[in-house]
């Protein structure tokens with residue numbers, strides 16, 4: 001499948017629960033060959049959207065399409081779309097192997113693939129243990145194993161790194177990137193902005209059930225007004241006046257330090273030279289995905305404490 005091919009589409013998806021509008025006329029398209037992060041504050045409608053994309057929830061209006069068709073029209077859904085909606089959908093008395101075997105059998109998938117996905121997800125050694133005794137991280141891996149079982153071209157993951165340790169988080173990151181590199185479609189929701197910044201190529205951001213951004217992750221970060229240049233100078237006050245006259249927005253968090261937006265380092269350096277201001281520091285501060293997200297949605301991000309180490 002070519003990169004850029006749209007394989008998963010939300011078209012005017014709308015879902016209400018009583019008076020709550022969970023998803024409101026939501027449209028976006030997800031392309032193959034890249035990781036698309038699905039972001040939004042708590043209650044934004046991410047899980048509801050994912051469930052509608054998978055045919056697990058019926059929209060009040062609109063439609064979800066996979067390869068241009070409704071899921072119900074696909075001949076072998078599990079082989080075309082895999083989903084890991086988090087731990088929980090496993091009988092606690094069943095072993096990991098038996099759980100996957102039952103799933104494979106009902107979808108006409110051979111035993112060999114069960115062994116393969118146990119290997120891929122690092123569960124081979126615990127395959128004969130009951131899933132009820134699994135840690136959250138192991139349960140997440142089992143959920144991911146289920147998604148991979150049918151070797152599908154389209155994969156949806158709902159908060160896949162919740163409960164994983166740093167090694168597990170890195171493993172998920174490599175897995176997602178690897179799946180995208182095989183030209184599969186990878187659509188993943190997460191609250192972990194630091195992780196999404198490392199993993200996603202593209203982001204779909206929703207708030208209050210509506211689309212608020214559908215863009216390249218780097219463009220999304222660059223659009224944040226929190227990108228600024230930090231300037232330190234003994235003549236900060238004098239420099240500030242000149243920078244503001246030339247159109248920059250300037251704030252200050254210390255006596256000799258300025259935070260300048262709307263101008264790059266070269267422009268600031270030129271103006272400093274012109275007004276005889278010495279420069280002791282000139283640093284470009286790039287916004288993080290989290291800052292860009294918070295600016296756009298006005299919401300804080302949960303589960304910060306799980307931030308992984310850098311790659």
Ligand SMILES: Nc1ncnc2c1ncn2[C@@H]1O[C@H](COP(=O)(O)OP(=O)(O)OP(=O)(O)O)[C@@H](O)[C@H]1O
Pocket residue numbers: 017020021022023040041042043044045046047048049
């Ligand atoms: N089965 C349901 N019954 C009633 N209301 C629901 C139901 N499922 C979701 N909602 C409501 O719909 C809205 C969207 O919820 P949803 O779980 O889709 O958001 P989310 O973005 O996945 O949130 P989170 O980040 O907290 O998981 C919320 O207001 C939620 O309370």
